[in-house]
Amino acid sequence: MARYSPSVQNLITKLGKLPGIGGKSAQRLAFYILSMPSEDVEALTGAINEARRLTKRCGCCQNFTDSDPCPICADPRRDKSMVCVVESPRDITVFERMHEYNGLYHVLHGVYNPVDNMNLKDITLTELFERLTEHPEIKEVIVATNQTAEGNATALYISRLLSPSGIKVTRLASGLPMGSDIEFADDLTLASAFKGRKTVGS
């Protein structure tokens, strides 16, 4: 009976297609948007359009940027011999927050899914290999994809393709999170921590 009016229903449908927005969230967002002051709605749609218009991919690292090359690639203080390969632009923020890494990045915009070979074209692996050919100063590629089956497959794929080049390919260590209790560790994490055990004091 009380379906929403067509325009509201359409808004709910469109919002529900966004990642992490389920049916209930989409409804809540739609009614919130309908109740917002006009200038706030214009600011929101304006921000979407402006971000879409101004943002491009950095020709070097493929991160989203207003300027090409992006501020990180253009920064002369960064160590040009290391490239950290991440799945998403958000991962760069996490690395930068750590204040331990001063090299460059490469954003894959996804991850290699071995079940579906097709998506090799969707992620920026070609751009990565071209970049490594053009920049012989790159000595190490740190594959910082997620610790998932796809992330591991991507790391393996990159390492195999680069093995003839002599470029060192590394992967982030996996193991128990700092401050965690062994009691609550899952089997895979514990097995990984066990295999990667180190001599104390080394």
Added chain:
Amino acid sequence: MARYSPSVQNLITKLGKLPGIGGKSAQRLAFYILSMPSEDVEALTGAINEARRLTKRCGCCQNFTDSDPCPICADPRRDKSMVCVVESPRDITVFERMHEYNGLYHVLHGVYNPVDNMNLKDITLTELFERLTEHPEIKEVIVATNQTAEGNATALYISRLLSPSGIKVTRLASGLPMGSDIEFADDLTLASAFKGRKTVGS
């Protein structure tokens, strides 16, 4: 260091102002929007603008609608003697899904917060009282605000204001949810269920 570019940062900020969208969700949404095909982005912003343009409040029940009066108020088969007062348009969907109620609705678009008397003007109480004056066929007002301090205060407020009018003001029963275990009931719910206990078989 690696702050996002200004337009991306602005988009993240604007998305983060929406209800239920935290910092991380806003980042994820922003990068998703940047990766969407252009036609999908246009469909999203178009849906926002169209819903805003077409949707108004029903002059009778204050629900969002494309047509005034809304389909429920205009439906001759609905029982015009009952008005169910809800906080949000979403609550109407829940009632309609129940298929037990055939009366009309009134959307408050909020709830009376006794701590802040000011917001009495923000919710549609004036419209409710005008409607009750204009429509003497309304015999019962069911206050279906949430079971919160504010929802209860609103119910009490409405019932006090309507007491001289002779209109019956009811409130949804509170108690243990169907299928629930007493073991897991919170104290307030259990106390409410205890106070509202009924003779078996009645």
